[in-house]
Amino acid sequence: MVEVSLSGRTETVAAIRDADHPxxxxxxxxxxxxxxxxxxGVSLSPFQIAYKTYGxxxxxxxxxxxxxxxxxxxxxxxxxxxxxxxxxWWETLVGPGKPIDTERYFVICPNVVGACMGTTGxxxxxxxxxxxxxxxFPVVTIRDMVRAQAMLLDHLGIESLFAxxxxxxxxxxxxxxxxxxxxxxxxxxxxxxxxxxxxxxIAFHEVGRQAVMADPEWRQGRxxxxxxxxxxxxxxxRMGAHITYLSxxxxxxxxxxxxxxxxxxxxxxxxxxxxxxxxxxxGISFVERFDANSYLYLTRAMDYFDLAADYDGVLANGFxxxxxxxxxxxxxxxxxxxxSDSRAIVHALNAAGARVSFAEIVTDKGHDAFLLxxxxxxxxxxxxxxxxxxxxxxxxxxxxx
Amino acid sequence: MVEVSLSGRTETVAAIRDADHPxxxxxxxxxxxxxxxxxxGVSLSPFQIAYKTYGxxxxxxxxxxxxxxxxxxxxxxxxxxxxxxxxxWWETLVGPGKPIDTERYFVICPNVVGACMGTTGxxxxxxxxxxxxxxxFPVVTIRDMVRAQAMLLDHLGIESLFAxxxxxxxxxxxxxxxxxxxxxxxxxxxxxxxxxxxxxxIAFHEVGRQAVMADPEWRQGRxxxxxxxxxxxxxxxRMGAHITYLSxxxxxxxxxxxxxxxxxxxxxxxxxxxxxxxxxxxGISFVERFDANSYLYLTRAMDYFDLAADYDGVLANGFxxxxxxxxxxxxxxxxxxxxSDSRAIVHALNAAGARVSFAEIVTDKGHDAFLLxxxxxxxxxxxxxxxxxxxxxxxxxxxxx
Numbered sequence: 001m002v003e004v005s006l007s008g009r010t011e012t013v014a015a016i017r018d019a020d021h022p023x024x025x026x027x028x029x030x031x032x033x034x035x036x037x038x039x040x041g042v043s044l045s046p047f048q049i050a051y052k053t054y055g056x057x058x059x060x061x062x063x064x065x066x067x068x069x070x071x072x073x074x075x076x077x078x079x080x081x082x083x084x085x086x087x088x089w090w091e092t093l094v095g096p097g098k099p100i101d102t103e104r105y106f107v108i109c110p111n112v113v114g115a116c117m118g119t120t121g122x123x124x125x126x127x128x129x130x131x132x133x134x135x136x137f138p139v140v141t142i143r144d145m146v147r148a149q150a151m152l153l154d155h156l157g158i159e160s161l162f163a164x165x166x167x168x169x170x171x172x173x174x175x176x177x178x179x180x181x182x183x184x185x186x187x188x189x190x191x192x193x194x195x196x197x198x199x200x201x202i203a204f205h206e207v208g209r210q211a212v213m214a215d216p217e218w219r220q221g222r223x224x225x226x227x228x229x230x231x232x233x234x235x236x237x238r239m240g241a242h243i244t245y246l247s248x249x250x251x252x253x254x255x256x257x258x259x260x261x262x263x264x265x266x267x268x269x270x271x272x273x274x275x276x277x278x279x280x281x282x283g284i285s286f287v288e289r290f291d292a293n294s295y296l297y298l299t300r301a302m303d304y305f306d307l308a309a310d311y312d313g314v315l316a317n318g319f320x321x322x323x324x325x326x327x328x329x330x331x332x333x334x335x336x337x338x339x340s341d342s343r344a345i346v347h348a349l350n351a352a353g354a355r356v357s358f359a360e361i362v363t364d365k366g367h368d369a370f371l372l373x374x375x376x377x378x379x380x381x382x383x384x385x386x387x388x389x390x391x392x393x394x395x396x397x398x399x400x401x
Numbered sequence: 402m403v404e405v406s407l408s409g410r411t412e413t414v415a416a417i418r419d420a421d422h423p424x425x426x427x428x429x430x431x432x433x434x435x436x437x438x439x440x441x442g443v444s445l446s447p448f449q450i451a452y453k454t455y456g457x458x459x460x461x462x463x464x465x466x467x468x469x470x471x472x473x474x475x476x477x478x479x480x481x482x483x484x485x486x487x488x489x490w491w492e493t494l495v496g497p498g499k500p501i502d503t504e505r506y507f508v509i510c511p512n513v514v515g516a517c518m519g520t521t522g523x524x525x526x527x528x529x530x531x532x533x534x535x536x537x538f539p540v541v542t543i544r545d546m547v548r549a550q551a552m553l554l555d556h557l558g559i560e561s562l563f564a565x566x567x568x569x570x571x572x573x574x575x576x577x578x579x580x581x582x583x584x585x586x587x588x589x590x591x592x593x594x595x596x597x598x599x600x601x602x603i604a605f606h607e608v609g610r611q612a613v614m615a616d617p618e619w620r621q622g623r624x625x626x627x628x629x630x631x632x633x634x635x636x637x638x639r640m641g642a643h644i645t646y647l648s649x650x651x652x653x654x655x656x657x658x659x660x661x662x663x664x665x666x667x668x669x670x671x672x673x674x675x676x677x678x679x680x681x682x683x684g685i686s687f688v689e690r691f692d693a694n695s696y697l698y699l700t701r702a703m704d705y706f707d708l709a710a711d712y713d714g715v716l717a718n719g720f721x722x723x724x725x726x727x728x729x730x731x732x733x734x735x736x737x738x739x740x741s742d743s744r745a746i747v748h749a750l751n752a753a754g755a756r757v758s759f760a761e762i763v764t765d766k767g768h769d770a771f772l773l774x775x776x777x778x779x780x781x782x783x784x785x786x787x788x789x790x791x792x793x794x795x796x797x798x799x800x801x802x
Binding site: 039040041200202210211213215252254256267268272279 | 536539598607610647652653658668669672677680681684704705
């Protein structure tokens with residue numbers, strides 16, 4: 001069984017601190033005069049956005065790249081994560097000399113609304129009560145996340161982004177950006193994503209939510225108030241989700257049917273196989289850095305995402321006359337967001353007359369490939385941004401200065 | 402959240418009653434003189450097997466068909482289930498005039514060792530303590546299940562089976578039968594199965610087990626003693642597993658992104674989408690008929706299954722000189738036991754010089770197709786058994802008499 005050692009009370013304090021006062025992050029605060037109008041029909045006010053920046057904004061303010069994180073990501077894309085001590089989730093792609101080159105571009109990575117690393121979400125303090133929001137926090141959508149990011153750009157005085165990039169839920173935000181604010185997005189890089197969540201993906205999310213809510217320590221979402229923590233439920237949710245991020249082939253290559261630390265089965269319910277031990281580790285390490293309610297809110301936001309529905313069911317209408325240039329990327333072994341999803345995006349962009357290139361990368365690494373060492377992806381992203389940069393008139397030297 | 406209404410104490414009593422005194426079932430009891438020697442290195446004694454029969458054994462005792470059930474199946478293959486009141490799990494295939502025709506064949510369907518419907522398992526009373534076995538029950542394997550079934554056949558005076566048939570875990574038993582007792586199996590029908598569980602499948606099982614064990618009502622497996630029931634954990638396990646039994650296409654066809662009883666999202670964590678409501682129903686109805694510890698034991702048995710490992714890693718050696726004729730069936734949309742798994746069986750059988758036919762059936766119904774209305778499967782099973790029956794010298798009229 002997954003055993004967790006931290007005491008509930010200590011974690012509660014840490015969770016609230018990270019939600020309200022994120023470490024190693026910048027914070028943009030929006031007061032009563034700047035409410036975030038949510039799709040749910042309510043306004044969130046006051047609220048804050050935690051974010052990180054890498055590189056330097058050029059004098060023309062034309063080299064900003066917005067990086068959008070996935071379900072369990074955060075603002076720490078390309079620097080040491082303050083909770084885990086590990087490198088950021090997209091250090092493969094973002095950094096000096098990397099495909100999203102921080103010597104050329106000014107990279108902004110905000111934590112999304114509803115998350116738990118400093119942008120207002122269910123673990124944040126509700127100013128009306130002085131207590132954590134919990135389930136009183138309104139349900140948010142991908143469009144709400146993007147709306148908040150647009151307010152952050154206004155706050156930073158950036159009118160137009162050179163590029164928006166992200167994978168998975170991050171890719172959904174990229175697509176929403178291009179649809180909601182086409183004139184503010186010069187180039188868009190939606191990776192391993194979809195314009196709408198499939199029934200199977202909603203089903204997997206629902207199982208994860210039920211795992212969290214089945215944990216008695218969840219306390220109807222009031223665990224931060226009551227000093228408990230639904231660690232086991234969240235760990236089970238993460239374990240199940242993690243399988244969907246990989247592929248059968250990758251699991252076979254990494255683990256096969258190898259036994260853990262022994263040659264024969266133990267005839268017990270210990271983690272006999274290496275793959276079991278690996279999954280348990282994934283579950284345990286996740287609960288140390290993520291808020292259970294945020295997991296509910298962000299999976300829900302992905303479930304609700306259906307970009308075509310906002311345009312009378314015709315996806316192409318969402319991109320009509322779009323000045324943005326797109327580079328859509330998928331991975332052959334990604335069964336969570338299969339290539340057919342990316343092709344649907346490309347078809348809609350073609351139908352809208354948009355400028356689009358598309359690459360399906362052959363890999364056995366599954367959905368998580370967008371986070372991993374994929375030289376072909378690096379080359380494509382670099383080439384696409386080089387071309388877009390030339391079209392935008394970006395000068396590497398000036399940008400670096 | 403999944404809500405369950407039955408009181409723990411009532412369920413405890415019902416679970417123990419079904420495990421020791423199954424309704425509407427025959428029971429074969431094996432005393433101290435006939436222990437079941439398990440792969441774990443211990444003997445189970447005494448023990449019992451609950452089973453159902455359909456049709457009539459002919460005078461030559463040559464028309465017996467053993468039907469092996471899957472993970473959550475039981476002996477009630479072709480008659481009303483005493484707990485759910487629903488028709489048996491293989492009524493599509495087994496019955497008068499059906500492909501496995503009970504007017505021609507004498508069908509025997511035993512509950513497997515480790516299950517919870519009357520064959521000895523963790524919910525049964527441990528004769529040494531007078532209390533439910535719980536986790537003191539030894540871990541069992543597919544080979545143990547088959548060994549017990551062979552003892553049942555001895556008990557019934559049936560030397561040789563006309564056929565063994567089953568899907569999923571049932572198919573694993575079919576393959577084990579052909580390998581362990583080739584001279585006792587005239588024809589074998591392994592459907593939607595594999596000779597070894599993949600790393601991905603082990604991973605999904607492990608998540609299900611962790612969901613059960615994360616439920617505080619599981620009480621280290623002592624819930625029957627303590628009057629609790631890990632319903633929520635088991636329901637979550639079932640929900641997750643259920644997704645793997647279907648296919649993305651089937652879920653899309655059945656549910657798509659349709660909202661439940663309304664046109665718009667509720668911006669809440671209610672079962673907003675039809676697929677969520679469906680999954681919750683699957684979870685809730687499952688816990689009313691299944692024992693949580695049995696779920697742990699039977700998933701473990703599947704994980705351990707690796708037929709080639711018993712033959713120095715060469716699967717063909719398991720079937721060398723096999724007199725059995727095989728019909729292997731897979732389904733195009735089954736991603737739990739994909740066609741490549743069935744092809745591996747066929748290749749091994751070919752290498753062993755065995756008689757084998759193989760059909761991959763085109764369907765979008767996923768793994769569960771073997772339980773559903775699949776006319777092509779019906780025709781193939783009927784044709785295969787007709788041919789085998791002719792070779793065996795079975796006469797329909799005599800058999801029916």
